[in-house]
Structures are given as structure tokens and as C-alpha cells.
Amino acid sequence: MKVRKERILAIEYMRGISMLGVVGIHVGSQYLVNNPTPNLQMLAVYEIITRFAVPIFFFISAFGLFYNLDLQEKFSYKSFMQRRFKTVLIPYLVWSAFYIAHYTLTHHTLILLHPLNLVGILFFGMACYQLYFMILLIWFYALMPLWIFMVRRMNLYWFIVLFIVQMAFDYYSSFILNPYGIQNEFIKAIFMYRLNYWVVHYVFIFVLGGYIAVHYDRFKLFMQEKLNAIRLFGLISLVGMVGYYYYCIYINDCSPEAAINTAHQLSPAGLVYTLGATIFLFAEFQYGILSRLGTKVFSLLGRHSYFVYLAHPVAITYLALFMAKFNIVMTAVHSMIFYLAVVVFTLIAAIIIRKFSEAKYPLINQLTIGVYKKK
Numbered sequence: 429m430k431v432r433k434e435r436i437l438a439i440e441y442m443r444g445i446s447m448l449g450v451v452g453i454h455v456g457s458q459y460l461v462n463n464p465t466p467n468l469q470m471l472a473v474y475e476i477i478t479r480f481a482v483p484i485f486f487f488i489s490a491f492g493l494f495y496n497l498d499l500q501e502k503f504s505y506k507s508f509m510q511r512r513f514k515t516v517l518i519p520y521l522v523w524s525a526f527y528i529a530h531y532t533l534t535h536h537t538l539i540l541l542h543p544l545n546l547v548g549i550l551f552f553g554m555a556c557y558q559l560y561f562m563i564l565l566i567w568f569y570a571l572m573p574l575w576i577f578m579v580r581r582m583n584l585y586w587f588i589v590l591f592i593v594q595m596a597f598d599y600y601s602s603f604i605l606n607p608y609g610i611q612n613e614f615i616k617a618i619f620m621y622r623l624n625y626w627v628v629h630y631v632f633i634f635v636l637g638g639y640i641a642v643h644y645d646r647f648k649l650f651m652q653e654k655l656n657a658i659r660l661f662g663l664i665s666l667v668g669m670v671g672y673y674y675y676c677i678y679i680n681d682c683s684p685e686a687a688i689n690t691a692h693q694l695s696p697a698g699l700v701y702t703l704g705a706t707i708f709l710f711a712e713f714q715y716g717i718l719s720r721l722g723t724k725v726f727s728l729l730g731r732h733s734y735f736v737y738l739a740h741p742v743a744i745t746y747l748a749l750f751m752a753k754f755n756i757v758m759t760a761v762h763s764m765i766f767y768l769a770v771v772v773f774t775l776i777a778a779i780i781i782r783k784f785s786e787a788k789y790p791l792i793n794q795l796t797i798g799v800y801k802k803k
Contacts, residue, residue, distance in 0.1 A: 455744065668697050
């Protein structure tokens with residue numbers, strides 16, 4: 429009989445805080461677009477400090493997959509993909525259909541419904557700006573045998589090599605590769621939308637999540653013994669990330685938008701920050717101050733993070749329309765209220781819909797967040 433493993437609350441809390449980070453990035457975009465002179469410090473909070481959010485979601489996903497996987501047993505690719513089909517692909521298609529219908533109706537255009545457009549939208553995850561994450565996740569699932577192969581053979585030496593290769597590739601993809609001169613539209617699209625489906629951009633953090641899950645007992649001891657060193661590394665990585673942002677603005681004379689598009693999670697500083705923030709949050713939620721403060725809140729956020737992640741653009745859209753209708757300027761203070769409103773509205777919707785589905789119509793949870801009743 430298979431022994432049930434302990435539930436790791438730190439992972440759930442990390443999922444919640446990562447969701448808050450993703451919402452922060454998208455609210456920051458609204459703040460930047462609707463304020464010609466944004467507060468640079470507020471922008472750093474929304475768009476720079478939050479850059480750990482998407483990579484940590486990949487770390488958490490890999491951790492969950494490998495934590496419940498016995499590497500000594502034969503891996504059943506078919507049954508694995510069937511489960512992922514229900515938990516990710518179906519919700520992806522449902523939410524894509526929702527956003528396509530929404531934008532078709534609100535923009536009074538049928539162009540989104542053209543068969544070729546639909547294929548491109550679904551393949552690249554472009555029905556809404558947050559859905560690309562699910563496309564990347566599906567590709568990670570499809571390549572699961574490769575990740576198993578790598579996790580089985582990883583050690584400190586190969587992680588260092590992988591990190592260096594990751595940094596080199598991400599730098600080339602982000603700052604050197606230029607597909608705009610490609611004449612063939614199909615080939616051009618393959619490269620233009622590479623961030624939406626090239627999993628190679630996040631291989632390091634995904635494999636790290638899988639490796640830590642397999643060696644979780646050893647990692648727990650590492651976190652406990654090296655907590656202060658982990659905190660220091662997390663702080664240094666944060667200072668480096670924010671410092672790079674200000675370097676872009678004050679030394680390279682970049683606009684705020686250009687600085688954000690330079691100091692992102694795939695930049696060298698961003699990769700170091702991703703690693704620092706991931707290990708810091710894990711250790712802090714496991715053994716630090718965060719393990720004792722606000723755990724109920726982070727647990728609630730973690731439980732409903734999937735729905736909030738998928739639905740929050742709806743709240744952003746209509747709250748922005750509300751502000752425009754009443755000529756409310758997106759000041760720094762208003763942006764904070766806006767951010768809080770987006771999180772609260774989508775969280776309340778997530779709780780209500782989930783409870784309603786559990787009580788009356790389980791199909792709703794199955795279609796929207798891939799949650800099925802336990803047999």
C-alpha cells in the first residue's frame with residue numbers, strides 16, 4: 429500500500445503569494461499605461477519585486493508532480509497525460525473560449541472566430557494575456573519523461589551548468605534574438621511568440637522544483653540549518669534585481685516601460701532573483717516568521733489561486749472601465765486600491781463558485797479549475 433506523504437503547507441502558501449505577484453504585474457501595467465508620470469518606487473513594487481511569481485509557479489508545479497511520483501516505478505505516460513488533460517488542458521480550453529467570446533462581443537468583431545486565428549490563439553495561448561502560462565505548463569507535462577531523466581541525474585555540478593546555460597539562453601532570447609526581419613509569417617510567429625511556449629526559458633527552475641521534491645527530507649534539513657544564509661541570499665538577489673531596474677532608469681536613461689522590459693525574470697539579475705526568492709519563500713514559510721504569521725490568509729489564497737489567476741483580467745478590465753467612466757486618475761494610491769479590489773473581487777468569486785459547484789454542480793469546478801470530487 430502506498431504511504432500518503434505529508435502535506436507541505438509552505439508550497440500552498442507560496443502558490444498564494446505567487447498569485448498576488450502575478451496580479452501585481454498586471455495591475456502595474458494598468459498603472460503604467462494610465463499614468464504618464466508613474467511613481468518609480470510603486471512601479472518597482474508592481475513590476476520588479478513581483479517578478480518571482482511566474483517562475484515560482486513552475487517550481488511549485490514541478491514540486492507537486494515529483495513529490496507524488498515514485499522514480500523507482502515505471503512511469504505511465506498515458507495515465508499521466510490523461511490526468512493533466514483534465515486538470516489543465518480542459519480549463520485552458522474553457523477559459524480560452526470564455527475570453528474569445530468576451531472580446532468578440534465587447535469589441536464587436538468576428539475576426540477572432542476565423543479558424544486560422546483560433547488555431548494561432550489556442551496554440552500560443554493568446555486568448556488572454558495570462559493564459560500563456562498554461563500553454564507552457566502543458567508543454568512541460570508533454571516532456572515529462574525528459575524531466576524525469578534529468579532529475580534522476582542532477583547534482584550540484586549539473587545544476588551550476590544548467591543555471592549558466594539557462595542564463596545564456598534567456599539572455600540571447602530576450603536581448604539578442606530579433607525575429608522582426610523574418611519574411612515568412614508562420615516562421616515569424618514561431619519566434620515572435622516564443623515566450624508563450626518555449627519551455628526552455630524555465631527549465632532550470634522546473635528541474636530544481638522536481639529535484640527538491642525528490643530529495644525533500646534533505647532539503648528540509650538544509651532550510652533549517654541555513655535559514656539565515658538563505659535569507660541573506662534572498663535579500664542580495666532582491667537588491668540586485670531592484671538595483672538593475674534603477675540602473676536602467678538612471679544610468680541607461682531608459683523609460684520606466686523600457687526598464688521593466690529589461691529587468692524582467694529572464695534577465696541575468698532576474699534569474700538570480702528567481703532562485704533567491706524561491707528558496708527564501710520556501711524556507712521562510714517552512715521555518716521562518718511567515719510560517720507563524722498570516723498562514724490562514726496565504727492558505728486561502730493558495731487554495732483559490734488557480735481561479736484568481738485565470739479570472740483576474742476580467743476584474744482588471746471592468747474596474748479600469750469604471751475608473752475611466754468617472755474620470756478617476758490612476759495615481760499611486762488609486763492603483764493600490766485598484767490592486768486590492770482586483771484580488772478581493774476575484775477571490776470572492778472563486779470562493780462562491782467553488783462552494784456552489786461542490787454543493788450543486790461539480791462540473792463547474794471540473795471545467796474551470798480542473799478539480800474533481802474524490803472517489
